[in-house]
Amino acid sequence: MTDANQTPSGPSGAGPMPIPGHIDPVPVPRPNLVEGVTPREDGRLDLIGLPKKRIAEMFETAGLDAKAAKLRAKQVYHWLYHRGVTEFEAMTDIAKTMRPWLAERFVIGRPEIVEAQHSSDGTRKWLLRTADAHDFEMVFIPDADRGTLCVSSQVGCTLNCRFCHTGTMRLVRNLTVGEIVGQVMLARDALGEWPKGRMDFSFGDGIDGADVADDEEEGSYTSDGRLLTNIVMMGMGEPLYNFDNVRDALKLVMDGDGLALSKRRITLSTSGVIPQMARCGEEIGVNLAVSLHAVTKDVRDEIVPVNKKYGIEDLLQACADYPGASNARRITFEYVMLKDKNDSDDDARELVRLLKKYDLPAKVNLIPFNPWPGAQYECSTPERIKSFSEIVFRGGISAPVRTPRGRDIDAACGQLKTAAEKKSRAELERLYAEKEKELG
Ligand code: SAH
Ligand code: SF4
Numbered sequence: 001m002t003d004a005n006q007t008p009s010g011p012s013g014a015g016p017m018p019i020p021g022h023i024d025p026v027p028v029p030r031p032n033l034v035e036g037v038t039p040r041e042d043g044r045l046d047l048i049g050l051p052k053k054r055i056a057e058m059f060e061t062a063g064l065d066a067k068a069a070k071l072r073a074k075q076v077y078h079w080l081y082h083r084g085v086t087e088f089e090a091m092t093d094i095a096k097t098m099r100p101w102l103a104e105r106f107v108i109g110r111p112e113i114v115e116a117q118h119s120s121d122g123t124r125k126w127l128l129r130t131a132d133a134h135d136f137e138m139v140f141i142p143d144a145d146r147g148t149l150c151v152s153s154q155v156g157c158t159l160n161c162r163f164c165h166t167g168t169m170r171l172v173r174n175l176t177v178g179e180i181v182g183q184v185m186l187a188r189d190a191l192g193e194w195p196k197g198r199m200d201f202s203f204g205d206g207i208d209g210a211d212v213a214d215d216e217e218e219g220s221y222t223s224d225g226r227l228l229t230n231i232v233m234m235g236m237g238e239p240l241y242n243f244d245n246v247r248d249a250l251k252l253v254m255d256g257d258g259l260a261l262s263k264r265r266i267t268l269s270t271s272g273v274i275p276q277m278a279r280c281g282e283e284i285g286v287n288l289a290v291s292l293h294a295v296t297k298d299v300r301d302e303i304v305p306v307n308k309k310y311g312i313e314d315l316l317q318a319c320a321d322y323p324g325a326s327n328a329r330r331i332t333f334e335y336v337m338l339k340d341k342n343d344s345d346d347d348a349r350e351l352v353r354l355l356k357k358y359d360l361p362a363k364v365n366l367i368p369f370n371p372w373p374g375a376q377y378e379c380s381t382p383e384r385i386k387s388f389s390e391i392v393f394r395g396g397i398s399a400p401v402r403t404p405r406g407r408d409i410d411a412a413c414g415q416l417k418t419a420a421e422k423k424s425r426a427e428l429e430r431l432y433a434e435k436e437k438e439l440g
Contacts, residue, residue: 046109049178052077081258084194111182123406134172135418138183139411147227151183154237160432162303165372165417166236174242180249191227233268236416240273247284274310274318281323289332294342295350316358330361337380348388352395364399370412
């Protein structure tokens with residue numbers, strides 16, 4: 001058995017006899033040995049997005065014995081997700097000889113930052129790029145008592161909510177687990193928010209004689225006073241149409257030895273993909289937000305076309321059945337205020353009636369419509385929004401009006417869209433018709 005202290009030279013012993021004269025220039029694991037992980041051009045494999053078990057498998061494939069692989073995976077996992085290091089050289093409890101071995105075979109990736117913008121109200125927006133050159137966006141919204149990161153789940157969206165700029169894009173592809181958790185990690189990088197100081201746990205068996213950095217002050221480890229306190233899956237895309245990747249990414253975010261953010265501080269927003277809602281509650285357990293936006297079939301069919309497939313009453317029933325919903329953990333209903341479309345007093349009364357009919361532990365977020373070039377709607381007047389809000393409040397349901405944030409840099413709800421090319425109304429209608437056909 002390989003000693004855990006030993007730095008292996010590769011999968012020697014188990015591999016084929018060397019072929020005389022044949023030189024294999026890069027001694028790295030073969031792509032077909034690591035399912036689902038695409039190697040970089042230099043053959044190295046990105047660890048970001050992998051859970052501890054997969055990291056251990058990768059280390060074993062690369063030549064460590066099972067016990068050593070498991071131990072290394074535990075250490076590396078902690079450094080990656082809990083401490084945010086991006087270089088193996090910084091992993092101070094891993095033997096100095098082992099670190100180059102890791103660096104030859106693996107990388108610790110982040111999405112590439114193409115552009116970073118700052119709004120006058122403090123909101124920050126990043127244009128990010130995947131390794132295969134697709135652009136997507138992430139937004140950070142600081143408030144007095146919290147800081148919320150708005151994370152994307154897809155590049156584009158298959159749905160075509162008529163008031164949403166992202167809806168004018170085709171779906172390019174789902175984001176991977178690494179690209180989703182990578183957004184949160186990038187935000188921590190940018191905000192300088194990785195825990196500092198000594199590691200606050202021990203691996204117990206003293207392997208390597210852990211040379212914890214001397215330059216770090218003992219006891220300075222802290223997770224309090226952070227800027228980034230909340231996550232909302234409300235960026236580009238429909239998270240429940242990329243369920244597995246969103247779930248696996250949020251597991252890394254919620255893991256106490258990972259990014260360690262409580263599930264109570266994470267909210268997933270869906271336009272109402274009913275079949276995945278129960279799984280969201282059971283397998284992820286985060287707060288749910290539902291983009292309701294209308295109370296009649298006609299209007300919701302028009303502005304949130306997925307309603308033709310999953311109607312309002314079924315949606316509210318699925319909310320009533322959402323695992324974990326309670327008065328302490330209410331479901332948020334998002335309602336975008338569109339002038340003369342969904343903003344009458346009757347609409348407000350119907351909203352109260354519906355939420356009560358299903359006995360929902362609900363709160364309503366009224367979102368003033370954020371305009372974008374070519375949008376066919378206008379925002380309701382402030383008086384209309386106030387009247388709507390008061391009716392819902394009087395019905396016993398909290399209905400605050402959200403202050404739009406980051407409008408000056410197109411970072412507000414529904415303004416996210418990359419590779420912006422202006423489409424004519426006729427082109428948009430064609431795109432919407434195609435998307436609806438695909439939706440079935
Ligand atoms: N696809 C998911 C999450 C992303 S959208 C969903 O639809 O729920 C995040 C929120 O912004 C949703 O409630 C969405 O309906 C809302 N939104 C979209 N476009 C908007 C716009 N132009 N103005 C205000 N809110 C908008
Ligand atoms: Fe997609 Fe959500 Fe925009 Fe609808 S509101 S088009 S589901 S991102």
